[in-house]
Amino acid sequence: MINVLLVEDDIDLATTIVDYLDIEDIECDHASNGVMGLNLIQNNQYQMIILDVNMPKMDGLTMCKTLREQGKDTPVLMLTARDSLDNKLEGFAAGSDDYLVKPFAMKELVARVQVLAKRKSGEAKRLTLANLKLDLAQRCASVEEQTLKLSPIAFKLLETLVREAPQPVTRSAIMQAVWGEEQPDSNSLKVHIYHLRKQLEAATEQVKLETIPSVGFAIKPTQEQP
Numbered sequence: 001m002i003n004v005l006l007v008e009d010d011i012d013l014a015t016t017i018v019d020y021l022d023i024e025d026i027e028c029d030h031a032s033n034g035v036m037g038l039n040l041i042q043n044n045q046y047q048m049i050i051l052d053v054n055m056p057k058m059d060g061l062t063m064c065k066t067l068r069e070q071g072k073d074t075p076v077l078m079l080t081a082r083d084s085l086d087n088k089l090e091g092f093a094a095g096s097d098d099y100l101v102k103p104f105a106m107k108e109l110v111a112r113v114q115v116l117a118k119r120k121s122g123e124a125k126r127l128t129l130a131n132l133k134l135d136l137a138q139r140c141a142s143v144e145e146q147t148l149k150l151s152p153i154a155f156k157l158l159e160t161l162v163r164e165a166p167q168p169v170t171r172s173a174i175m176q177a178v179w180g181e182e183q184p185d186s187n188s189l190k191v192h193i194y195h196l197r198k199q200l201e202a203a204t205e206q207v208k209l210e211t212i213p214s215v216g217f218a219i220k221p222t223q224e225q226p
Contacts, residue, residue, distance in 0.1 A: 002026045002117045003045070007037035007063065008052040008079065017050070020106045026113060034058025038066065046074055047117035050109075053080040053091065061094040068095035071127030071136065071163065075116035079104075127162045130206035130221045134159055143203040153178060154196050161209070161219040168218035193217060 008014040031037035053060040078096040127134040160177040197209045
């Protein structure tokens with residue numbers, strides 16, 4: 001079943017969308033503003049996000065920009081009553097993947113949800129954890145403007161862990177993400193983890209790479225972080 005998040009402050013419209021998606025076997029959580037939406041995303045995995053532009057507390061454009069800055073690559077479909085070219089370009093610049101103008105047919109919404117749910121967005125540019133920053137375009141990591149000397153394998157390993165932070169990632173999931181089908185023996189992962197941990201320890205006290213017994217590894221902010 002497809003799992004999506006709807007962020008929409010119009011409760012009547014939101015109820016209609018949630019009910020219709022349920023008929024189409026699409027599970028849909030609802031948030032009434034951008035702040036609530038970001039909180040749900042921190043604790044749940046969604047295949048795509050339906051995001052209204054005009055909302056209280058945090059509008060859709062700001063929420064979308066925030067997601068991309070955090071490195072979230074969940075596809076975003078923008079809903080708006082504004083249909084000018086400038087409005088659409090503004091939405092795409094914020095990191096949205098598609099655009100649907102109100103009022104719209106529910107069948108069209110479902111079709112776009114089904115397409116977007118099958119792919120990752122290419123709009124995420126950066127990942128951040130405490131003072132550790134990953135530039136996904138340049139494939140480099142830095143702490144306080146100091147670039148870490150990482151091999152391509154080490155960067156992919158760090159990216160995999162930071163994307164799931166602070167949750168642990170299993171050894172098998174890391175091996176698949178870093179090496180794909182051509183996987184080396186398990187000692188290679190141990191060596192790369194060892195060197196990555198040493199680099200992080202030398203560069204920052206704000207993040208820690210932990211071994212989770214019988215599971216895998218996790219990268220987390222230290223307890224001193226607010």
